[in-house]
Amino acid sequence: MAKIGIIICARYKNCGGGKCFRSMKERVGAFSIYPESEPLEIVGFSNCGGCPGGNIEYVPEEMRKNGADENGADVIHLATGLIVGYPPCPNIRRFKAFIEKAYGLPVVIGTHPIPQKYMDVHEKLPFWKEGGMAELAGLLINEPVEIKKKYN
Numbered sequence: 246m247a248k249i250g251i252i253i254c255a256r257y258k259n260c261g262g263g264k265c266f267r268s269m270k271e272r273v274g275a276f277s278i279y280p281e282s283e284p285l286e287i288v289g290f291s292n293c294g295g296c297p298g299g300n301i302e303y304v305p306e307e308m309r310k311n312g313a314d315e316n317g318a319d320v321i322h323l324a325t326g327l328i329v330g331y332p333p334c335p336n337i338r339r340f341k342a343f344i345e346k347a348y349g350l351p352v353v354i355g356t357h358p359i360p361q362k363y364m365d366v367h368e369k370l371p372f373w374k375e376g377g378m379a380e381l382a383g384l385l386i387n388e389p390v391e392i393k394k395k396y397n
């Protein structure tokens with residue numbers, strides 16, 4: 246059983262999380278790291294608090310504490326919105342480093358596959374290469390086009 250906390254970009258704070266939850270069920274994108282046989286539980290869903298991301302300092306602790314059996318999140322996912330928003334979150338690497346150091350929780354970049362319609366645009370923009378997105382978000386990018394189209 247993996248207990249998962251998801252933190253989304255506050256620019257999309259009204260998002261219902263549909264693609265994140267669907268990709269968890271389908272084990273695609275960043276959720277492809279978990280074997281089909283492993284049960285997954287969401288123990289927290291929140292946002293960064295708005296630029297520059299003050300909630301990152303506190304919300305992982307709440308996620309860590311508040312699991313069903315008081316053993317909360319054992320992994321944090323920074324949602325795909327941090328990558329596909331324009332511009333992508335400039336702090337994503339800092340968030341990952343902070344949460345891993347401060348709370349000892351591993352951080353996975355992303356949730357659902359990158360929608361193909363975003364790939365089509367972002368691949369033409371220089372920041373995509375300059376920002377090392379292929380390396381940072383490989384789990385989200387490297388899904389087949391047919392799957393990424395399903396997340397448009």
Ligand code: SF4
Nearest residue numbers: 254293296297298334
């Ligand atoms: S761009 Fe980054 S810091 Fe700004 S609201 Fe989104 S996740 Fe938070």
